[in-house]
Amino acid sequence: MSLKKITKSNGFSVPADGTTRKSSQKPTKDLQFPNNRALIMLCNILLLLSVLAYYPSYRALYLDFDIWFHLAYGRYFISNLTTTVDHSVFSWTPALADAAYNTWIGSSFLYLIHKALGVPGLFILLFAILFISGLIIFRLARMAGLSLNPSLFFIILLTAISIRSSANYIKPEMFSTFFMTIMTACYFRFRMTLNPWIILFLPAVFFVWVNTHGLWIFALFFLILVLATDLLMLLVRRNQAPDGKTIFYLATTVLLSILTVLLNPFGPDVTLNFFSLLFADASSMLSSITSGNNNGVLGDYRAIAEYQSMWPFLFLGSGAHFISVTAYALTLMITLFIVFWTFSWVRTGWADLPVATANISFYFMAMFMSRLSLVFGIIWVMSMIYLAWRLDGFFKLSRLQPFLLAAFLSLSAYSLIAAACIYQNPSWFGVNYRDYIPDKEVEYIISNNLPKPLFNDYLSGGYLLWSAYPEYKVFIDPRHFPYKDSVFPDYISIGTKYTLDSQGFDKFTSKYHFNSALIHRRYQELIGWFHQSPDWVLVYFDKVAVVMLRTDYVGQLSTEAREGSMRGPMHYKNVSNPLVLEHLFNVYINFVSLEMARQTRDIFEQNVSPLFWRKKAALDEFDSILMQRHSRH
Known part of the structure; x- marks a missing residue:
């Protein structure tokens, strides 16, 4: 069909009685600029760049x-x-x-x-x-x-x-x-x-x-x-x-x-x-x-x-x-x-x-x-x-x-x-996509044959289903519909039905018996829930998630596997992704040491783009947490 303007005729275009209405509109002119073609070309380029951005x-x-x-x-x-x-x-x-x-x-x-x-x-x-x-x-x-x-x-x-x-x-x-x-x-x-x-x-x-x-x-x-x-x-x-x-x-x-x-x-x-x-x-x-x-x-x-x-x-x-x-x-x-x-x-x-x-x-x-x-x-x-x-x-x-x-x-x-x-980490066409998937963490779980069943958060379950099945099956994953009768309602009730204290944690683990856990960095309260239990310990972390294990099984890990949670901030000295560095700061200050958290804060200040709108707020928050923890000691 030609790209010429379609002419109104019948059906939808005029009333069913066949009458027409003469338009009183006066002839109009398109937008006139000194270089209209250049303007249109500029708009085309801006549209493509804007959508891509x-x-x-x-x-x-x-x-x-x-x-x-x-x-x-x-x-x-x-x-x-x-x-x-x-x-x-x-x-x-x-x-x-x-x-x-x-x-x-x-x-x-x-x-x-x-x-x-x-x-x-x-x-x-x-x-x-x-x-x-x-x-x-x-x-x-x-x-x-x-x-x-x-x-x-x-x-x-x-x-x-x-x-x-x-x-x-x-x-x-x-x-x-x-x-x-x-x-x-x-x-x-x-x-x-x-x-x-x-x-x-x-x-x-x-x-x-x-x-x-x-x-x-x-x-x-x-x-x-x-x-x-x-x-x-x-x-x-x-x-x-x-x-x-x-x-x-x-x-x-x-x-x-x-x-x-x-x-x-x-x-x-x-x-x-x-x-x-x-x-x-x-x-x-x-x-x-x-x-x-x-x-x-x-x-x-x-x-x-x-x-x-x-x-x-x-x-x-x-x-x-x-x-x-x-x-x-x-x-x-x-x-x-x-x-x-x-x-x-x-x-x-x-x-x-x-x-x-x-x-x-x-x-x-x-x-x-x-x-x-x-x-x-x-x-x-x-x-x-x-x-x-x-x-x-x-x-x-x-x-x-x-x-x-x-x-x-x-x-x-x-x-x-x-x-x-x-944007926390502007990237396109999948560049740096590994900053957002727990591939190293899943590799650690599989290579060290961590005990099953494995607890995981809602997000990480999707990647586990792809990368770890059939060696490991998931607790929950982003499909959500297979779990709508019990697991999904229980999972979203963490913090209410299952309170964020030892009593709520014991109630949850008594219903779902698991021996290891993979938790995405987005779920800091969930990580803290496991951390407050004396029966669980951090054994590994990387850019995206933490891996935790029941203390009963820690002795079965090799020396190399037990040292997985002891890598210092210098391992991440070239990281500029603020989401990753915020996660690492939380891990170091809660599980490792105040000094390593301070080093991570300095890497954040040095590497994160000065254009990032939350940079100052994040640094102020880091400094406040560091000061509070220092005063306790």
Whole structure:
């Protein structure tokens, strides 16, 4: 199809009664600068640099270890030529064996990429998906007659910032970025052209998607929602509804898509499980938004970052910087949408209620469950392009462009400043990824044959599942769903049901009998919980985690293995990662000596970039702790 502007005709494009409304809009001019082509080239370069800067590889590995269990699953699928897996075989704790968790295409593909190209190959794949998704957005914009101007660059960069909390991770969810972009582009192109083949292609997309990652359910919900709104408008406001043929094509697509998603190894169970999660606790969603109550179907899942509500992050002082930025971005996006949607309604007389319903619904869903920022962000950018087409040139008004250019440049500046000053360890394409995985610690456990069972934290379980199975099985891991009946609720109850004292520790270890432990550096309270017990001792640590052992087994270790916890700070004298050095400081001051902690503090001051925004605060905290410990002695 030509990239010439699509002409409004019938169906969605004009009222069902066939009347047309003559636009009163005067001819407008595009933004004129002395060198417009140079400006567009600059915006293109800034957009690419800004997205790259805002998607560092350390964020993909530090906060999420899902990739490792997906690699283990992919290895299992391909080695056994199967599409299902017994989830319980990886765990020594009680776990569900036959949960309807279906990612065999996504996990297998990631495994093959990793086997061929290693971790850098996974990041190349991630950026390829982001780049292709961006090209699809650009192509739809060009088809809608929207030229390369600041408005387009602004909405695309704002979308990239808003979806990063979900789109920056290496796991099958990354494929959902591509599929969601394809699905929404097809839908909005159908609204503009009424070519039925555009959306009748979608069931084939859903067939691959349902076997790749679970976010397909929200894409299908989007199609059902817009179809239901169209049918409602047909009943109550026929002059605002599309014609019967248009609704027929959309309904056929929805029906075929629903039938297509049944073509998976678990049949209807996958669909039923997702729909029960989506609809069974609507009251819990509303109470979470209004009162912060997280009870109900999703109650336990709030301990997982991607399931947390973002409403608290709309207020200053709420904590995590980047989650707050995502919440602000989503709120800005829905505000802009409502403004331009209202203007479009007034200007054209066409309400486009399905588009409005979808945007408002998915905004609230994304604020309730942060992982849905990906879905809302993609729906929003396609909707804004559609409104630009509907308004027929309004976004190209020269008086708007300076403001949109300033907004785009501001977002670009923020992205670049975040990369230089806010990120703890800016790196891309998997460089320094070993600073975020406990490979040395797991190697120590295996080579010294530490006694089983092995306790591990939630994050480390993912890497253990990939690197230590079948020699060692996990206590828990980022899959979470196999453990939902007992282990996961117990794990997230550490600190409440299992108090952070000797009594709580004894209660926990009497229920789960383990003899060694691997604990990620993020869980300092968990490390301290083990440290306060006289029955446990630190035997090894490195950049990412600590290894602890029951004192009954220490005598079985070789001399070399027992000296693993005695390496001094000079072993890490070239480390510049503030996260690693903070971890090492905590280990030295709690387990080794005050002097080694002081040396680590000096390495931090010397090696960490002066641009790092928390450097002074971290040094002040180190000095305060050192002073307190010194006074005790």
